[in-house]
Amino acid sequence: MTGMPYLSLAIWVPIVGGLVVLATGSDRNAPLARVIALVTAIAGLLVAIPLYQGFDTTTSSMQFVELAPWIPYFNINYYLGVDGISMLFVLLNSFITVIVVIAGWEVIQQRVSQYMAAFLIMSGLMNGIFSALDGILFYVFFEASLIPMYLIIGIWGGPNRVYAAIKFFLYTLLGSLLMLVALIYLFLESGGSFNILDWHKLPLAMGVQVAVFVAFLLSFAVKVPMWPVHTWLPDAHVEAPTGGSVVLAAIALKLGAYGFLRFSLPIAPDASQAMAPLIITLSLIAVVYIGFVALVQTDMKKLVAYSSIAHMGFVTLGFFIFNPLGIEGALVQMISHGFISGAMFLCIGVLYDRVHSRNIADYGGVVNTMPKFAAFFMLFAMANAGLPGTSGFIGEFMVVLGSVQYNFWVAFAAATTLITGAAYTLWMYKRVVFGDVANDHVAELEDIGAREFAFLAVLAICVLAMGLYPKPVTDVLHTSVNELLRHVAVSKL
Structure with missing residues (x-):
């Protein structure tokens, strides 16, 4: 793993933020849930933007690569990376998440924290799909x-x-x-x-x-x-x-x-x-x-x-x-x-x-x-x-x-x-x-x-x-x- 783990951040910032939103509980805390959800969605977009800024368009190799053992017995790794085909979709997904949180701000009045959390967690999982270079990691994100x-x-x-x-x-x-x-x-x-x-x-x-x-x-x-x-x-x-x-x-x-x-x-x-x-x-x-x-x-x-x-x-x-x-x-x-x-x-x-x-x-x-x-x-x-x-x-x-x-x-x-x-x-x-x-x-x-x-x-x-x-x-x-x-x-x- 070299440099900032931007792909991991693009995946886990929304997921962890979603869990925090979920922890706000009942609709009495709906205003707090909305604010945390928006801050998390914007943070998820901000950590994805450097992927575009630092992207080298002259190579087809995987970039921003992260590799760590996950289940060594089966040789399954936490292996992430993006090329010119996948990087744009991480950005698109992170951007759409911000739009969706703003769009649901006043419309959703019941189970607000669960609603916002579901979108944030899904955003992180989808970034995982576009970034995964390990077959099982891809499958886990794909199904989740x-x-x-x-x-x-x-x-x-x-x-x-x-x-x-x-x-x-x-x-x-x-x-x-x-x-x-x-x-x-x-x-x-x-x-x-x-x-x-x-x-x-x-x-x-x-x-x-x-x-x-x-x-x-x-x-x-x-x-x-x-x-x-x-x-x-x-x-x-x-x-x-x-x-x-x-x-x-x-x-x-x-x-x-x-x-x-x-x-x-x-x-x-x-x-x-x-x-x-x-x-x-x-x-x-x-x-x-x-x-x-x-x-x-x-x-x-x-x-x-x-x-x-x-x-x-x-x-x-x-x-x-x-x-x-x-x-x-x-x-x-x-x-x-x-x-x-x-x-x-x-x-x-x-x-x-x-x-x-x-x-x-x-x-x-x-x-x-x-x-x-x-x-x-x-x-x-x-x-x-x-x-x-x-x-x-x-x-x-x-x-x-x-x-x-x-x-x-x-x-x-x-x-x-x-x-x-x-x-x-x-x-x-x-x-x-x-x-x-x-x-x-x-x-x-x-x-x-x-x-x-x-x-x-x-x-x-x-x-x-x-x-x-x-x-x-x-x-x-x-x-x-x-x-x-x-x-x-x-x-x-």
Whole structure:
């Protein structure tokens, strides 16, 4: 271990802070719980920022490495490190945690300490997933992160929260069991090492690679979620509280996609290429078909949930066309989607807190009573539709360009999202925001306050900054993506 253990701090500051928040107990101490939660979330972001400041973009090697024995008998280590692919997600997760704590400041009135603690602990666990370089350490963080989200949906969710929470938990847990089998096999095959970087060098036979790839696929596909194992996501989003939906969309969906780049492609490169047509087909179904499914939704949250599945289809498409534009575009899309989907769910949450309805038909003419909110909502809706100048355009455009290099018709099918995405997003926005005041509920609405303005403004700045100048993000990715492609033995285009 050299220098400051920034990765350990990014993991354990939120977790320890979450336990302190939990210790504040009953809702009589809710103000104290909120303050400690906010201080902890900001501290978690501050200890993650040096990862970007000190990052060397010229090397693909793991940086900020920490290594200590954990369970020596099985050669399991506390082994952390980040490269250009994973470092940005630690930052994104830490940033979103601050937003979620602020967003839930006044909205959550019951079990406040437990609510805040669940998000902080989950934030630390997710940073562990993005940082772990030991297979078992990764698996522990991967599975443990299910528990806070399960509780968030099951306790603070909507009327069908128990059903949604159990469905979420079972889908993701069952998918992960095959991953555990693959991890144990790789441990035995590598002569007793759980080091993920050692696994990248294993000369596995093609049949073994296919089996390992399928095991990882079934785990990560559920997390993304890819079609057809996506059905848990709309239920989870609809029932989850606003903060739960934000973290689910902005961070949790990225865990499966990240797994493809850390495990599937480097450990089973030949199988990845052989299975690429299948993954590309499933991705295109998600992009095209799910886009049309979103078009017929009457619930705002469900519409944005389906749009997330379509956008994540772009991500898996970009990974498996095996060129730098595709993979970098997919990673940019993941970061961008974290900002945009989080903002969309927060906007829906702002309306829900006032009217207690997510149905599009219950709104209309919101711009007349909430002009500031309508302006923010329009920016995020345009970004969700992929408007040039917003972060939503950059990643999709890069993936489409990469797809053209791979196959014109694949690119053509993927580009239909620019039409369907605009259709379902603008259709929702028009019916909710424009027109005359639809009913008394809308007439009585109050515009966003200082707290809501603050978190929406910060996300708006992120969406515009990344859309207008994505270089700080792409520079970090470039070397690691090229090294991954070199490892998978695909010529760079």
